[in-house]
Amino acid sequence: MANPEPSDAGAGLSEQVAEALRERIISGSLPAGSKLNERELSAELQVSRIPLREALPLLEAEGFIHSEARRGSVVHTFTLRDAVEVFDLRLRLEPFAARCAALRVAGGASPEDLLASLEYARTGVPGEQASGRNSDLHEEIVLLADHDLLRRLSSLLNGRVRWLFRLTPERDTPGMWEEHAELVHAIAEGRPALAEALAGAHVERGRHASLPHLSERLPSVPVPRRGRKTRSPA
């Protein structure tokens, strides 16, 4: 339910391309500062330039790449500031999402998908993509909130959240699951005020726990523009 298609086969080709690039950027296989050559990439991904050029603006909107007219696109250099900004906005959006979701449940909506997602986050194969299961849970809350604009803004944020979660795998602990469980139950019981407060606390705890790790893992200054191949020094 939470994951109908393993790789998004149904969507348009441009979105598949976007997702492929997103994945490469998050995983570091496309390093920060890399120049994205359209012809090279379209050859590599086995598509023409059209779907590629439809994908680039999407990635640009999410801030994964920077495009300047007639100069091409470069992979964004994520810094500590980017991480802080993600927490800043999660702090504004997730409590609202939790609140809406709880209100919806109070109004009769079924929280079963959300509960299933929580269970999945707990029982899923341990090593495999725990960070992904966590962001799935957050997305499930947004879905339950049934708020179109919120969903749009959240999906813009989603890629960055995935990036952030994958950068701090040590946060995937039983304690994290407890936090999620508390939040999900507040929603499932239809208690908007509690859900909103818990979501806020959840984000702020995450920020506090992550920042020390992040500040030693992220560059503090943008990587200068460089070519496709990772050129190691000397």
Add this chain to the structure above:
Amino acid sequence: MANPEPSDAGAGLSEQVAEALRERIISGSLPAGSKLNERELSAELQVSRIPLREALPLLEAEGFIHSEARRGSVVHTFTLRDAVEVFDLRLRLEPFAARCAALRVAGGASPEDLLASLEYARTGVPGEQASGRNSDLHEEIVLLADHDLLRRLSSLLNGRVRWLFRLTPERDTPGMWEEHAELVHAIAEGRPALAEALAGAHVERGRHASLPHLSERLPSVPVPRRGRKTRSPA
């Protein structure tokens, strides 16, 4: 300063196309439910299908159109719910933007662009696009906040805000300017808590003042899919 190019001439062709369509949708010249025929539109806008096909995903992300695979795109039917959702998210984002902006000023940033924008909102040509000047002011606050992710989310919201403002021109009163002035001054004086609270109050006052007008101006049920030409009844 606030408006370097009257029509966005510098940007890529796709963004010009997107803006043109956005404008037509907001103004009603492309009515809700209209089917967007790629060939027809590209002929009308004097561009090939390429920039058009790059523009459509942007409008889709902003929720101005709905695209289904192999079925084309239809103009979104704005309802009261859409308006409520805009207020919901402005309530979450604008106080944060105001807060950041005030913090930046307290940290030494210059609020002169913002003050200029306020002055422009007051003195600008009366009839001409007052709603546009108002949303410019909000954008200026976001710019001053100097928060990359916030800027991205806000620009996704921006089109809808413009739509909403143009739908309720009666809100463009001296009282509105007073509210803006109070907010801008709190920011310019570097008072984050006050600025945040004022921004929230501003949004909620707007919601309360607008909803009565909106509920009589917006359809409550989506317009069914229909062809390009506006077919008046009988």
Add this chain to the structure above:
DNA sequence: CCGGAAACTTTTGAATACCAAATAGCGCAA
């Protein structure tokens, strides 16, 4: 030897032409 201008090359932005697949509309028959 270094600096700057000119020529060359690469790459993007955009247009045109084309094809396959799928939808949708239409007509026809029961």
Add this chain to the structure above:
DNA sequence: TTGCGCTATTTGGTATTCAAAAGTTTCCGG
């Protein structure tokens, strides 16, 4: 009238081509 199948339009995608701008190299002069 209703259901079925055919045609025709339209989208999604590819390949090719062109112009213009950016970047790079070369070459000449100080």
